[in-house]
Amino acid sequence: MQQPYQSIRHFSDLMSDFLDEKEHLKPLYHRFPHSKNFEDQIVEKKTEWKDAQNKRDVLSKVLEKQYQTIEDKKLSFENIKLLQDPNTFTITTGHQLNLFTGPLYFLYKIISTINLCKKLKQLHPTCNFVPIYWMATEDHDFEEIQFFNYADKKVVYNREATGGVGRLSTQGLDDVLSVFKNILGKHDNALEVIRLFKKGYLENENLADATRAIAHELFKNDGLVVLDADDASLKSIATPYFKDELISQASFHAVKNTLEEWPEQYKIQVNPREINLFYLTDDYRKRIIEKDGTYLIDETELSFSKDEILEELKKHPERFSPNVIMRPLYQEIILPNLCYIGGGGEMAYWLELKNYFDSQKVTFPILLLRNSALLATSKQLQKVEKLGLSIWDLFQLDHELTTQLTHQISDIKIDFTPQKLHLKKQFAELHELALKTDPSFENAVSAQERKQIKGLEKLEKRLLKAQKRKLKHHLDRALLLKKELFPNDSLQERQTNFSYFYQEYGTEFIEIIKESLDPLDLRFTVIEL
Template sequence: MTLNKLTYPDSKHFSSLMEDYLMEKDDLKKMYHRFPNLENFQDQIVEKQTEFLLKPETRDVLVKSVLNQYNNIDNAQNSLNNITLLKNENTFTITTGHQLNLFTGPLYFLYKIISVVNLCKKLKTAYPNYNFVPIYWMATEDHDFEEIQYFKFQGKKVVWNKDASGGVGRLSTEGLKDVLKIFQNELGVSINASEIIELFKTAYLENEDLATATRILAHQLFREDGLVIVDGDDRNLKSLMLSHFKDELINRTSYYKVSEVIDKWPTDYKVQVTPREINLFYLKDRLRERIVFENGQYNVVNTEISFSEKEILVELDQFPERFSPNVIMRPLYQETILPNLCYVGGGGEMAYWLELKEYFNSQKITFPILLMRNSALIISRKEHKKIQKLDLEIDDLFLKDYELDEKLTRKLSEIDIDFTVQKRHLQDQFKELYALVHKTDPSFKGAVAAQERKQIKGLEHLEKRLLKAQKRKLRDYLLRASDIQKQLFPNSSLQERQENFSSFYVEYGFELIKILKDNLDPLDLRFSVITLDS
C-alpha cells in the first residue's frame, strides 16, 4: 500500500471557500470560532465544559435517551461504555452527521466516521485527562427520499423504489428484500460478497424502519471503535430545545442572525443556504412540512393544520417531538444536547456552518470547531498496474481530461511542440523593430504591433496543429489513459461522491476499513491517495 497527499487546490475538486478556509485566509476568520488544530482543542474543552456545567440535566437526559435507543443492539459494549462516559464532566464528543442513504450511500460516509473516530484517538493522546466519544448523528428527520434511495456499486445504480413521505427514519424497510436480490446478482460469489450480503440482511431485513436499519449497519462497521449513533427524532432530546424552539417561533432569531451574516458574505463565495423566516418543520408519521406565519396564524404548509400563537406554544410544550429543525437549526439542536467540541463534515456542510456563528452566539451555545472530513481516492491493484504501465504520475490523474491529453502528448511526442523559445525569439526581434521605430517614425508603431500579433498568432496556430497531429498519432495511448481516469473519477467527479463502499469491500473485505483507519489523519488537511498495490 502506498499513501500520497495533495493539497486541496491541487485536487481541483473543492470550492474556493473551502480552499481558503483550510489556508486560514483572514477574510474568513470572523466566520468561525477556532481553527482545527490540536492546540486549539484545549480552549474549546474549557469553554464547552463551562457551558455544560450550567445545565447539568442535559447530560442525564442525553445518556438516558441514547441508552434507550441502544436497546436490543448486540455486541455494543464499547458503544455502551462510551454512552455511560457522557455522564462525566470530563467527557466530550466529536460529531459527524449523514443522511440515511441506502447501504451508506457514497463512499465518503466511511471517511466521515473514520475522521471522528481517529480524531477522538488523537485527542485522547494529547489530552489524557479527558474522554472523547465519536458520534454519528443520523439525519432521520430529513424527508428527501430521492436523495437517499440508491447507491452505486461499481458504477451501477441499486435503487429502492418506494412511495415515501415524512421523515425518512420512520420509513418501513418493506421492499428491501427485492433490492437485495438485485444487488446480490451484481456481487457475484466470494467470501467478501457473502459478508456484504450478511451486512445488508442484518441491517435492512431484520429491522422494521430505516433509522434502526441504518444504526445497525453503522454499528456493524464501527462497533470496535465505540461509535455512538444518535437519533435526534426523540421526544426527550427535543425537550432540551424548548427555549430555542420557542424563540424561533416567536422571534425568528435564526432568520435575522443568519441573514445579517449573508448580507456581509464575501462576494467571491457562494452562499450555501438561505434561511426561512421560521426554520422549523411540523413532524408526524408520513408528514414533515414547513411551519409558516401567515395572517396572524402558524400554518403547516400543504395541510389544514393551523395554530394561534398560544396554541402552537401549547403544542410545543406537550409534543416537542413534533417540531423538527431544518438545515439552519439542526446544528444548534446537535450542539445544545451534545458536549461537542468539533463538527466534521464535507465542503458543502462546512459552507453552511460558516453562516451560523452569530446565531449560536445569540443562543449562548458554544460554536464548534469545524473540520473538513478526510477525502481520499482509492486506487485498486488492477488500476495501479494500468497506471504503472502507462507511466502516469499521481498528479496527472487529477487534471481535466483535455489537460491530461495535452500534457501526455507533449511528454511523449518525438518532436518539441512547445514553441515558447520561438515566441521569445520573435518577441526579441520585434523589440529591435520597436527601437528602430522610436528613432525614425513613431507612427509605424501600430503597424509593427499588428505584424507582431500576426506572427505570434501564426506560431500558436502551428503549435495547435502539431499538437492535434501528435494526439492522433498517440490516440491509443491517450484513450487508455482517459479510461483509467474515468474509472477513478466517475462522471468527472470524485470517486468518494459516486461509489459505495461495497465496490471495494467486495475485493478487500473488512481490511478496507482497517487500511482507511490506519492511513487517514483527520488533522492532516490534505487530500489522500491510497494505492492498494500489494
C-alpha cells in the first residue's frame, strides 16, 4: 500500500514541491533522482575522478584499517577493495550515532542506499556501486543521540560529554544494558537483541566503533561499508578546501547568495557562519572565528595568526571539522559519490549548497529522499478495516480522524449543509426586497443572514460534539490504534527503535522491509508484518 508523500501532512511543502519537480526549485539541485539521470551522473563523476587514483587508494586503506576488528566482513571488505577501481562509485547516506541506532528511519536510510546500489548494478553492469553509511562521528550534540525509545519507555545513556561523539568512550553502557534488559520483551529474539547491544557497546571502546559494529551486524550480508571520516588521511585530501574556507569564507558567500533568493514560502534550514569549520580535539569541538586577522577558537583561550592556523591545518588536518554546511562538500571530495540519500530536513539543507559546490568545482550529487514506511501487523490492519477506516485515515490529526469516523457511523445526519442552503435561498428573496428600499435595510438583512448561518454552524458543532460523546467507545478504539502506529502523533519511523520489532521478528522483518521498498518509488509505503 502506497501514497504520494505530497498527500501526507508529515512532509514539508519544500519536499512536496521538490518531488513535484517545481520549476522554481530546479536551480537548487543538479539532477532529479530519475533512474535515467544516473548515467549522466556516472559520466560526470568519472571525469571528475579520472586522475584521482590516490584518493581511491587512501579511502580504501583508511577503511581497511577501520574494519580491522570487524568479524565476518567478506562482502564489505570486497566493496572496500572495489573502491580502488575507477569504475566503482558510491551511494551514500549519513546518520548520527544515536544510541542503538535511534529511530527506525536509520534502517530505512541504509536500506534505500543498499537497494539503490542493487538497482544501479542491474542498469549499469560494467560499473560497481558501493553502499556507504557515513557516521556523523564529529557531531558534538550528545543530547540528540543519548537515548532511544522502546515501546513507551525511553532508554537513556546519562553521562557528561564534550567533543565529537564518535570519540566518546562506551564506559557506562553496561548499566544502560541492565535497564534495557528489564523492559525488553520475552520474545524469541530478545536474546539476539541483547547480544547485538553487547557486541556493539561492550566490545568496543568508543561510540564510532560501537556503531560500526552494530550497523555491520545488521547489514553485513549486503556489503554495507561504514565510514568514519574523522581521519587525518582523509582530511588531508580536503585541506585545499579547508584552507579556502579559512582564508576566503567560500561557503559563507556562496550560501548567502543562495539564501538571498530563497523562495519565501520555505523555511531556511540552516544559516551559514562566516567560517564553517570547527576546531576539534578529544575534549571539545569549537567554532573557528576570524577577527581582525586572528583566528580564535570559541570559548577557549586558543588563537592563531593566519600563518599559524594554515600551518596547523597542514600538520594536523584531523583537528579541523566541517560543520553542517561544509560536511557535504567534504563527503563529495573524498568519495566517488553519485547520490546522497537523506530525510526531508537533510534534503532541505543540501538544497542550499548547489552554488557552493559550483564555486568549488565539485560535482553536486543527485539528492534522493529516503524511503519512508509504516510497519503494521496483520492484526492491526484487520482492526483498521473493522473500524470502517483506511490505514491512510490514521495519518490525520486526532480531531480530524474522530470527526470523519463520527460522520461515518452516526445514525443521524450531522451535516447541516441542506439547511444552510435553504436559509441562503430564503435570504436571497430578502436581498432582492432590500435592493428596492435603502442601504441600511440591505445591511440589516446581511447581518441577520450571517447571524443565522453562524447559529446553524454552532448547532452543527454541538451536535457533532454530542455524537462524539455518544460514540466515544468506538472513537477511543480508533485513537488507541492510531497511538500504537503513530506514537506521540508522529510517524512511527521517527519514534520507535528497531529493537521493538527485532525482538519479535528477528532479521526477517529487515528482509521484509528490503523487499518492500523501492528507493526510486517516491511514495510512502505501508508494510504488513
